[in-house]
Every structure is written in structure tokens, then in C-alpha cells.
Amino acid sequence: MSDFRQSRAAPFPRPRSASRRGVIGWTLGWIVRLVLGFVLISVLMVVVYRFVPPPITLTMIGDALGGHGIDKTWRPLSDIDRNMPRAAIAGEDSRFCTHHGFDFIAIETAMVRNARGGRIRGGSTISQQTAKNVFLIQGGGYPRKALEAYFTVLIETIWGKRRIMEVYLNVAETGIGTYGVDAAAHRYFGHDASRLSPDEAGRIAAVLPLPKKRAAVAPRGFTRRHGNTIARRVGVVRNDGLDACLR
Structure with a gap:
């Protein structure tokens, strides 16, 4: 009985395709953040150098x-x-x-x-x-x-x-x-x-x-x-x- 309960509690392995999609999504998210950060910083620098x-x-x-x-x-x-x-x-x-x-x-x-x-x-x-x-x-x-x-x-x-x-x-x-x-x-x-x-x-x-x-x-x-x-x-x-x- 204990063996049966233990087997039911064991998690199913995560599908490899789902794991790959998670990595891609995380990577794309960081790329978007970096691009937006670069645009923000570059525009700010140009605005500052307009006067300084x-x-x-x-x-x-x-x-x-x-x-x-x-x-x-x-x-x-x-x-x-x-x-x-x-x-x-x-x-x-x-x-x-x-x-x-x-x-x-x-x-x-x-x-x-x-x-x-x-x-x-x-x-x-x-x-x-x-x-x-x-x-x-x-x-x-x-x-x-x-x-x-x-x-x-x-x-x-x-x-x-x-x-x-x-x-x-x-x-x-x-x-x-x-x-x-x-x-x-x-x-x-x-x-x-x-x-x-x-x-x-x-x-x-x-x-x-x-x-x-x-x-x-x-x-x-x-x-x-x-x-x-x-x-x-x-x-x-x-x-x-x-x-x-x-x-």
C-alpha cells in the first residue's frame, strides 16, 4: 500500500518541449528588456547632451x-x-x-x-x-x-x-x-x-x-x-x- 501511495505522489517529468519554450521565453524577455533599456539610456544621453x-x-x-x-x-x-x-x-x-x-x-x-x-x-x-x-x-x-x-x-x-x-x-x-x-x-x-x-x-x-x-x-x-x-x-x-x- 505504501509503495502505491509513493508511486502516485511522484511528479511526472516535465515535457522537454515545455522546458525549451520556457528557456526561449526567458531569453526573449531579457533581450526585450536590454533593448528597451538601451533605447531609454541612449535617448536620455542625447537629451542631456542637447544642453550639456x-x-x-x-x-x-x-x-x-x-x-x-x-x-x-x-x-x-x-x-x-x-x-x-x-x-x-x-x-x-x-x-x-x-x-x-x-x-x-x-x-x-x-x-x-x-x-x-x-x-x-x-x-x-x-x-x-x-x-x-x-x-x-x-x-x-x-x-x-x-x-x-x-x-x-x-x-x-x-x-x-x-x-x-x-x-x-x-x-x-x-x-x-x-x-x-x-x-x-x-x-x-x-x-x-x-x-x-x-x-x-x-x-x-x-x-x-x-x-x-x-x-x-x-x-x-x-x-x-x-x-x-x-x-x-x-x-x-x-x-x-x-x-x-x-x-
């Missing part, structure tokens, strides 16, 4: 860990010579004021040029570069590109063009251990960014794509030619109102 200067970036941390000092000074866009944002537009993103974060014409043009060989060109806008500089690492391949697109949409929506340009000119790497155009102006020309000639602004803008390999002082080769071209285009940006969104 980003204190540090992952690129700056990498420089510090690599033994380089970090030279940076935040300067409001209103205190930066207008030649500098015009040079950035001339050299990096001529349709900055008209696109919504992505310049598909530039992307298509870059793809055609790269397919033909020669110097590799990108189609990233100032908005995309700002998103990468503030929130992400420099490498990372396609996953980083996806996150870059996500943050680009956020800053275009929450910050607007003027704030994007202000942050870009303050966090972009302008030399080894040097960040922002004010630190660059002090390093290369011995004065702050409140006064920059078209030539000086053009040289800084020419350094931006490869700040660890290009020099703004006594530039040579492509850097010198590119800087001179940008300096000439500063007047075009002004006359054609290509910087109208910054007024």
Missing part, C-alpha cells in the same frame, strides 16, 4: 589609455569664427543644412568613386561623424554603422543642426590627443578659435578626416592642396547660404 557638453568620448578614453594627453576646450558655436563651420561644411558635408542626417547623393558618389579605385572616400555626413565621435568607437564595422545611423536619427531629431555643428567642432579629433577646433587653433596657430582666417579654418578642416596622420602646420601634398581648396570654398559656402541653418 559631452564630458568625454570613447576616442578620448582610448587616447588616454594609450599614453597620450587629452587637450580639449569647449567653445560655444557663437564664439567660434564663422569661417570654421563654413570650412567644415565645405570640406566634409556641403549639404549639411538640407539633408536629414544622411546624404544619399554623397554615399552614391563615394560608392562609384571607390569602385573605380584610387583614394577611398566615404559618404558620412557631419551628423553621422558627430554621432560616432560622441557615442561610439571609431572601428566596429557594420554593427557600429547601424548604431551610428540610430544615433544620427536621434541627434537630428533632438539636437538640430546648430547643436550638431557645435558638438562636432568641439569633440572632433584635430590631432594626436587634441580635440575640438579651439584646442587645434591654439596648437597650430597660437590663438583661440574666435578668430580664424579662411586659410587657418581650411587647414583644420583638411586635418579632420585623418587627424593622426595630417598636420595643419606646414601641410604637404594632399593635405595642403585640400586645405587650400577648402579655404577657397569658404566664400562659396557664405555666398550661397550653405550655412543658413547655423544662423
